[in-house]
Amino acid sequence: MNRLKTLFDTKKEPILSVYFTAGYPNLDSTVDIAAELEKSGADFIEIGFPYSDPVADGPVIQESSQVALKNGMTLELLFEQLKELRKRVSIPVLLMGYFNPVLQYGVEKFCASATEAGVDGVIVPDLPMYEYEEMYCNCFDKYNLSNIFLVTPQTSEERIRKIDGLSNGFIYLLSSSATTGKNLDVSASTEEYFGRIKNMNLKNPTMIGFGISDKQTFDKASEYTRGAIVGSAFVKMLGTGDDYLGKIAAFVKSIKS
Amino acid sequence: MNYHVNEKGYYGDFGGAYIPEMLYPNVEELRSKYLEIMHEPGFQEEFQQLLKDYVGRPSPLFLAERLSERYGANIYLKREDLNHTGAHKINNTIGQILVAQRLGKKRIIAETGAGQHGVATATVCALKGLECVVYMGEIDIERQAPNVARMKMMGAKVVPATSGSKTLKDATNEAMRDWINNPVDTHYIIGSVVGPHPYPDMVARFQSIISEETRWQLKEKTGSESPDYVLACVGGGSNAAGMFYHFLDDANAKLVAVEAAGKGVDSGESAATTMLGKEGVLHGSRSILMQTADGQVIEPYSISAGLDYPGIGPQHAHLYKVKRAEYVSITDDEAMQAGRLLAQLEGIIPAIESSHALAQLEKMTFKANETVVVCLSGRGDKDLATYMKYFNL
Numbered sequence: 001m002n003r004l005k006t007l008f009d010t011k012k013e014p015i016l017s018v019y020f021t022a023g024y025p026n027l028d029s030t031v032d033i034a035a036e037l038e039k040s041g042a043d044f045i046e047i048g049f050p051y052s053d054p055v056a057d058g059p060v061i062q063e064s065s066q067v068a069l070k071n072g073m074t075l076e077l078l079f080e081q082l083k084e085l086r087k088r089v090s091i092p093v094l095l096m097g098y099f100n101p102v103l104q105y106g107v108e109k110f111c112a113s114a115t116e117a118g119v120d121g122v123i124v125p126d127l128p129m130y131e132y133e134e135m136y137c138n139c140f141d142k143y144n145l146s147n148i149f150l151v152t153p154q155t156s157e158e159r160i161r162k163i164d165g166l167s168n169g170f171i172y173l174l175s176s177s178a179t180t181g182k183n184l185d186v187s188a189s190t191e192e193y194f195g196r197i198k199n200m201n202l203k204n205p206t207m208i209g210f211g212i213s214d215k216q217t218f219d220k221a222s223e224y225t226r227g228a229i230v231g232s233a234f235v236k237m238l239g240t241g242d243d244y245l246g247k248i249a250a251f252v253k254s255i256k257s
Numbered sequence: 258m259n260y261h262v263n264e265k266g267y268y269g270d271f272g273g274a275y276i277p278e279m280l281y282p283n284v285e286e287l288r289s290k291y292l293e294i295m296h297e298p299g300f301q302e303e304f305q306q307l308l309k310d311y312v313g314r315p316s317p318l319f320l321a322e323r324l325s326e327r328y329g330a331n332i333y334l335k336r337e338d339l340n341h342t343g344a345h346k347i348n349n350t351i352g353q354i355l356v357a358q359r360l361g362k363k364r365i366i367a368e369t370g371a372g373q374h375g376v377a378t379a380t381v382c383a384l385k386g387l388e389c390v391v392y393m394g395e396i397d398i399e400r401q402a403p404n405v406a407r408m409k410m411m412g413a414k415v416v417p418a419t420s421g422s423k424t425l426k427d428a429t430n431e432a433m434r435d436w437i438n439n440p441v442d443t444h445y446i447i448g449s450v451v452g453p454h455p456y457p458d459m460v461a462r463f464q465s466i467i468s469e470e471t472r473w474q475l476k477e478k479t480g481s482e483s484p485d486y487v488l489a490c491v492g493g494g495s496n497a498a499g500m501f502y503h504f505l506d507d508a509n510a511k512l513v514a515v516e517a518a519g520k521g522v523d524s525g526e527s528a529a530t531t532m533l534g535k536e537g538v539l540h541g542s543r544s545i546l547m548q549t550a551d552g553q554v555i556e557p558y559s560i561s562a563g564l565d566y567p568g569i570g571p572q573h574a575h576l577y578k579v580k581r582a583e584y585v586s587i588t589d590d591e592a593m594q595a596g597r598l599l600a601q602l603e604g605i606i607p608a609i610e611s612s613h614a615l616a617q618l619e620k621m622t623f624k625a626n627e628t629v630v631v632c633l634s635g636r637g638d639k640d641l642a643t644y645m646k647y648f649n650l
């Protein structure tokens with residue numbers, strides 16, 4: 001069974017997912033960071049494959065993507081690195097990135113390589129629902145990969161229902177319509193939005209991402225959903241010095257204690 | 258053959274709306290309303306009035322006699338350079354500001370490379386009293402100082418794009434990020450026939466006034482509304498899309514789209530997208546894109562900032578693929594020479610973008626009495642510093 005489904009079916013406590021960019025800060029740091037995250041208590045991880053034009057990302061992930069590309073990261077190389085992944089990591093792993101690198105690699109080949117590496121799902125923010133349904137859904141299904149969709153406070157109820165129908169993993173709720181790396185600002189309207197989604201009783205579990213950076217925002221998000229995703233705050237920490245692997249345990253603990 | 262967008266937002270294999278969910282509500286609002294808004298009598302009346310009294314349309318169709326003599330054909334120039342603000346870009350910004358108003362938007366954002374689209378956007382925002390923020394690559398801000406000053410003079414805020422390569426592609430990324438972060442009251446005026454559906458179609462419709470006028474002007478001047486050749490330069494492709502629009506179904510009219518070869522198609526410093534690109538997705542649409550084998554976008558190069566873009570609009574990708582138009586490329590040097598030639602034969606200093614279209618004439622052979630229309634997309638005032646440096650003036 002899909003590791004992601006098992007996790008959501010069995011875990012009682014709030015779930016923490018951590019995002020980082022493959023090839024950052026060093027070209028070969030990808031699997032080491034993943035292994036260290038598992039050891040430190042992360043429940044699943046999202047590995048970003050870098051793109052030259054990440055329009056949904058703020059400065060921190062833009063910077064990590066540029067450094068990763070400069071370091072020489074490519075999808076080809078990432079899949080090579082991920083051959084080690086399942087020897088050291090057993091929690092669910094998602095790949096996250098923009099559509100063009102996937103298109104060039106070949107969508108079917110991408111799905112095949114991902115499954116072979118033991119990847120459980122994919123988040124491609126700029127692959128919209130219509131194109132996914134028409135052209136690529138069969139391929140994701142064939143390789144048993146979950147495709148994760150995003151929802152924002154502006155997404156209509158009708159569309160959320162449609163997304164729920166197409167999803168098979170979890171639904172990624174954005175804390176606000178924003179690029180990555182902004183701080184979650186829990187206003188009355190965000191609470192209204194989280195509450196509204198919760199009351200929809202969707203068939204898929206939900207996780208909140210974008211703007212989750214510490215224990216306070218993680219706990220707040222977990223009141224409404226199964227848990228939350230930390231990205232920019234973790235990537236920022238990775239960029240603060242050579243002993244980044246040593247700092248991962250403390251980082252995870254500071255959020256999920 | 259259908260050359261226009263279908264109900265799914267595609268031109269053959271190209272187009273679509275490859276956008277993150279954060280942009281979906283705005284793009285969907287626009288998609289569901291743009292045609293209805295554009296067809297409202299009140300909209301049409303205001304649009305036509307502004308084109309006439311503010312932009313100065315119809316732009317003349319000028320028979321360039323000395324140029325015609327040199328090339329042995331009847332060469333007409335469609336004078337978009339005479340528009341207010343000096344280029345075709347304003348046809349689109351007038352249209353889009355009226356759409357934005359009808360959508361109840363209060364704040365306008367835009368990207369710009371050379372600054373022509375930024376100026377045209379700042380202009381209509383001043384005209385309508387809307388807040389205006391223009392994203393421009395840090396490098397382009399330095400290269401195009403007069404246009405930055407024009408935007409500021411009209412009250413626009415010019416924000417440097419400091420990410421990536423700090424040019425047009427990155428300014429577009431920043432504008433899209435702004436739109437993601439301002440999901441409710443902001444309209445993004447895209448400056449070319451690029452971006453997610455419905456932008457390529459909406460911008461082409463606003464620019465189609467170019468060929469609409471050209472047809473009746475030709476009829477008036479030559480007795481026939483159908484030319485043998487229609488030429489235009491292609492950055493993202495908006496002046497070409499407008500120049501081709503009403504000729505797409507005219508089998509007699511051969512369409513020629515001119516890309517920027519920069520220092521040469523194989524020099525590594527080029528913007529000849531159809532020659533160097535492959536199918537890909539950038540800025541919300543599936544088209545032809547200059548990119549690495551790994552799908553990273555390659556930074557293009559052209560002496561002309563307006564053609565310095567790694568993609569082309571999806572309709573162009575389609576016209577290229579089905580061979581309705583011929584896509585060719587012109588180097589920096591060829592364009593600069595053609596610019597000076599027009600200045601000296603006709604007393605018109607063209608934008609370096611437009612000089613690329615003119616340079617193609619040098620490579621063509623015509624039969625006697627053939628009729629050729631070249632879109633003179635803009636005037637060369639903004640490029641004087643480049644011409645001065647190049648020719649040691």
Ligand SMILES: Cc1ncc(COP(=O)(O)O)c(C=O)c1O
Nearest residue numbers: 492493494495496563610634635
């Ligand atoms: C005068 C002129 N012509 C052409 C272009 C290229 O744009 P497009 O291909 O959208 O017409 C520009 C862009 O800045 C321009 O200023």
